[in-house]
Amino acid sequence: MAERRILIRGGHILTMDDQLGDFETGDLLIEGTRIAKVAEHIDEPADEVIDARGTFVIPGLIDTHIHLWQTTVRGTAVEIIGPEYQANVKRLRLNYTAQDKYVANYVGALEAVSGGTTTAIDHCHDVPSNEHSHATLRGTREAGLRTVYAPTMNSRAEGNPSTHAERLATVLDARDRILADDNNGLLYPGMALTDVPFVKAAGDRWEWLTREAEFARENGIFMTIHTTSQDHMTKLHGLGVLGSDLVPSHCRVFSSHEYDLLQANGMSVNITPVADYRHGLWWHVSEAVRRGLNVSYGIDSVVFGAGNLLSQIRLAGEMQRSSDMWTERMQGRGEIRRPGLPLIDAADILKQATLGGAIALGLADKVGSLTPGKQADIVLIKENEFGLTHASPAAYVVYDTDRQSVDTVIINGEVRKRDGRLVDVDYDRIRAMVNESAARICGTPIEGVRRVWWAPKEARAAWDSVAPAKDLGADHGEAAQERVGAPYAG
Structure with missing residues (x-):
């Protein structure tokens, strides 16, 4: 069976590969899990074409x-x-x-x-x-x-x-x-x-x-x-x-x-x-x-x-x-x-x-740059909606972006985030899981531990009884470090 091909077209590509260089406008072809080709223009068939105009294409x-x-x-x-x-x-x-x-x-x-x-x-x-x-x-x-x-x-x-x-x-x-x-x-x-x-x-x-x-x-x-x-x-x-x-x-x-x-x-x-x-x-x-x-x-x-x-x-x-x-x-x-x-x-x-x-991490032969042959771990960063960028693309990515700027994420050749949203992820389910887990973690007071602000209401008085705020300080923290490190056994 032929490997799935994804063509990223028309992005500003920052390869992190000194020999390959960058492309102010370029294309990148993925075959299966790997990067197959990076060039100014790639005219080859693909199962999916991602329009990368208005984005900076970088390694993950x-x-x-x-x-x-x-x-x-x-x-x-x-x-x-x-x-x-x-x-x-x-x-x-x-x-x-x-x-x-x-x-x-x-x-x-x-x-x-x-x-x-x-x-x-x-x-x-x-x-x-x-x-x-x-x-x-x-x-x-x-x-x-x-x-x-x-x-x-x-x-x-x-x-x-x-x-x-x-x-x-x-x-x-x-x-x-x-x-x-x-x-x-x-x-x-x-x-x-x-x-x-x-x-x-x-x-x-x-x-x-x-x-x-x-x-x-x-x-x-x-x-x-x-x-x-x-x-x-x-x-x-x-x-x-x-x-x-x-x-x-x-x-x-x-x-x-x-x-x-x-x-x-x-x-x-x-x-x-x-x-x-x-x-x-x-x-x-x-x-x-x-x-x-x-x-x-x-x-x-x-x-x-x-x-x-x-x-x-x-x-x-x-x-x-x-x-x-x-x-x-x-x-x-x-x-x-x-x-x-x-x-x-x-x-x-x-x-x-x-x-x-x-x-x-000892993985430079696999990831870290957009070098053909490496795993296809790729991120597309959206340009500023007003068309304003810094003196260099790298300066824009480093100094003027956040999670909301990340348009597309590809890991191992699979699109994990598309158009600013994670793929096949139920956000409502995630919020429910997080809230349930946090309530469980913070629902039972621990001796010497100050409660976090979002502890369940019914548990807050109990938390405050085991670690009043006035008792906190350097000595308290050092004692806790000793407790965290014990018991020891060879």
Whole structure:
């Protein structure tokens, strides 16, 4: 049987392929799941023709750090800072059923697709059982998002003890399920290594990280890890963990030596602009770029803000402009900028959010650019309705678009969003699922956790009795971190 052919005609094509270049007006032909041809004009038969006039055609965005399981408790960390996240958001996982995990991942993945993201690594730091893990995979699979599923090696929530060997078994179980039913190649096995604070709290069990890296490499599993301190990369290097098959997230606190270690090991960095900026750290993009490191972006969690990568890369650009301006002021310069600024421009940021993400996840041979032969993960961005664009197409995409600007999304050759609406998605059903799940999660008070504003009315008094607002603070958050990290067992 001949493969289905889709012809995208007349768009402004930004390929992210330096050899192929861009096309102010061009066509792109899809055959089956792959890009067959990109040219100024393609005169070949197709089963479907998509009129791309008035759009920018780009590779799908790639998110290298997201926690999809938190989709249904979105916005709960918007007004809190620092350790309150551990105390009042992350511990909501204690109320999640397997069905809640399915709903969160299904809806979160759909939201990502709607915003132009076609690939993500799901750092799932809530895996209380294989049943929850299976539900998570089912939700992601049904949404059609290309995903590296990375269940955590962190110890499970209080009241649900697990050994290190049991957590490795959960990761292997997920890998086996992915390989048995790979959903047309859209799912890839991953692992979120034990976060360093958990290693320390367990009695400096550094051998865990060495074993996890060995295990991942023996079983073809991609790795990721949170980084929150300047000594993390140095320690991981000494343990033999660093490598191009590991992407560290929140790369905002590294020393110069640690950036050098990343470069020597062929590694990429992940930046989550909203979450990182909320912690007052914004210079890290500059440090990575100056060393020639590959940069990628992620949302982190919708508990902090908008669930689309376009808003994240816009903030990344603004953060870099702020850094450039600060450098100029400190050097006493005036109206004429010094050579080398801006350090990165909009075209660089867009390439980081596409090809950079693919490189970071080890998928650059499959996605990240509109190179013929790669998987057909393609996004069409509508031009401004008034015909107003920026000085460059990349600047328009980075600085003046959002989810509503995404007209069409194609993943693996299948149209997932058309004319601004997800295909074959029942929005009323989704809203009902989200409301039901959120009410269940927030209907049972958890000791020490402050209620979120949309907790069911009948449960609000009970929530307030277990965590009055006046009791919140740094000490409360640190104590909660200890509870989240316990119990530990080898």
